[in-house]
Amino acid sequence: MQIFYGKTALMDYLSSIKATNSTIGFVPTMGALHKGHQSLMAQCTQENTITVVSIFVNPTQFNNPEDLEKYPRTLDTDIIKITEIDPNIIVFAPTTEDMYEGKTLSQPFNFDGLENKMEGKFRPGHFDGVGTIVKLLFEIVQPTRAYFGEKDFQQVQIVKKMVAKNHLPVTIVMCPILRETNNLAMSSRNERLTLQARNEASIIYKTLKEAKEKFTNNSAQKTTQWVQNEFDKNKDFTLEYFEIADEDSLSTCNRKNKNKKYRAFIAVFIDNIRLIDTISLN
Numbered sequence: 001m002q003i004f005y006g007k008t009a010l011m012d013y014l015s016s017i018k019a020t021n022s023t024i025g026f027v028p029t030m031g032a033l034h035k036g037h038q039s040l041m042a043q044c045t046q047e048n049t050i051t052v053v054s055i056f057v058n059p060t061q062f063n064n065p066e067d068l069e070k071y072p073r074t075l076d077t078d079i080i081k082i083t084e085i086d087p088n089i090i091v092f093a094p095t096t097e098d099m100y101e102g103k104t105l106s107q108p109f110n111f112d113g114l115e116n117k118m119e120g121k122f123r124p125g126h127f128d129g130v131g132t133i134v135k136l137l138f139e140i141v142q143p144t145r146a147y148f149g150e151k152d153f154q155q156v157q158i159v160k161k162m163v164a165k166n167h168l169p170v171t172i173v174m175c176p177i178l179r180e181t182n183n184l185a186m187s188s189r190n191e192r193l194t195l196q197a198r199n200e201a202s203i204i205y206k207t208l209k210e211a212k213e214k215f216t217n218n219s220a221q222k223t224t225q226w227v228q229n230e231f232d233k234n235k236d237f238t239l240e241y242f243e244i245a246d247e248d249s250l251s252t253c254n255r256k257n258k259n260k261k262y263r264a265f266i267a268v269f270i271d272n273i274r275l276i277d278t279i280s281l282n
Contacts, residue, residue, distance in 0.1 A: 001083055003091040007099070007140045010092050014050070014141065022049035026143035026170075028134060031055040032072035032188035033081045036178040040147040041085045043175055052141050053082055054092040056099065060106040061129030067274075072191055092141070099136060106132045111161045117250040118243050118265050119154050119276070130155055131162045138168055145171045149178075151185045153263065153278045154250060177278075179205065185277045197270050200236055204268060207231070208279040211242075211264055215281050220244040220253040220262075231268065240267040240274070244281065 004010040018024065025048030027040045033055075044051045055078055062068035075093055082089050096104055106128035109115065115127040138146065148156045156174050163170055178186045182202035190198060207230055215223045224242055231239035244253045247261040256262075262281040267274060 001079065001087050001089065001091060003079065003093060005093055005095065005098070007092075007094055010052075010090070011140055013090070014052070018050065023144035024048060024050045024052060024141060026137070026141045026146045027051070027053045028137050028146065028148075029053060029055055029078075030057045030071065030188065031078050032074050032191060033078045034178075034186045034188065034190075036149055036151070036186035038081060038085050039178050040149060040175050041082065041089060043173070044145070044147050045086045045089065047173075048145060050090065051086065051088070052090045052092055052143065054094075054137055054141070056092075056094055056133070056137075058099075058129060058133040059096060059104055060100075060132055061126050063123045063125055070192065072188055092137075099133070107135075109162060110165075111158050114154070114158055114161055114250050117154065117245065117252075118241060119267070122240055122267065127155075127158050130158060134159055135162060135166065135168075138163075138170055143170050145173050147173045147175055149176075150174050151177045151187065151276065151278060153247075154265065157248075157250060185275075187275065189273055189275060192273050193271065197236070197273075201270060201275060203230075203234065203237070204266060204275060204277050205279075208264055208266060208277060212279055212281050215244065215262070215264070220256065223264075227266070236270055238269040240269060242266045247280075 025044035027044050029037055041053060057071050059068055082091060106125060109128050109131040120127050160172050180186060183205040184201045207227055211223050211227050214226055227242040231237050243265045244262055245251060247263045253262055263278055264281055265278050267276045
């Protein structure tokens with residue numbers, strides 16, 4: 001397995017092995033890899049000649065310093081999990097210094113308002129950090145396709161907008177959510193949960209599924225209120241937001257339109273650990 005810790009060395013290597021008709025698939029991650037990440041890699045290797053996986057905990061997308069500090073860093077284990085998918089995958093594990101060249105700052109982005117919804121509303125500056133690092137990584141790897149998980153649906157829309165506005169020649173591929181046996185969406189943050197909290201967190205997807213049923217015959221407002229009431233009854237969880245929004249614009253659904261696709265988004269805290277999930281409502 002080829003592992004690169006510096007962007008110049010990676011760029012030189014990719015330039016040397018890329019043939020005329022070859023394609024580069026790219027899976028950007030922050031490490032602490034799980035089966036969800038592995039499913040992205042598996043699809044990427046099937047659809048491309050070359051696969052690159054990055055492992056980089058990006059400081060500019062954390063608005064909470066404690067969250068950044070506690071984010072799991074498990075490079076050795078991550079490399080084993082990547083090898084399980086394909087030992088020919090190229091790993092890029094840069095340092096913060098190498099990526100940001102001593103200036104660990106976000107660039108300002110205009111995502112046409114997508115950045116002000118949900119995650120952006122509760123995590124100021126988060127999507128500037130995402131846009132900054134993804135753009136940097138795309139410039140380094142120059143992928144044909146890049147793979148992201150559906151759990152971060154808003155982030156996927158943000159990345160698509162950044163790609164379009166900067167005319168980057170990369171196709172964004174969104175892959176389905178993988179879930180644990182209790183239907184909790186797989187996430188690196190799950191590793192910080194106690195066994196009890198991890199079991200209790202099954203309520204998140206259970207509530208989303210019931211909300212989907214209720215939305216069939218009820219307004220977005222009534223469905224939202226029902227979800228809020230459900231979490232008010234469960235003192236182990238703090239609901240940060242539940243939102244029903246248009247899939248394309250991420251605008252809050254005030255009145256249903258049969259020609260639009262809607263999606264429910266949720267963020268909750270348990271044991272001071274923040275979990276997100278989403279479900280299509282159509």
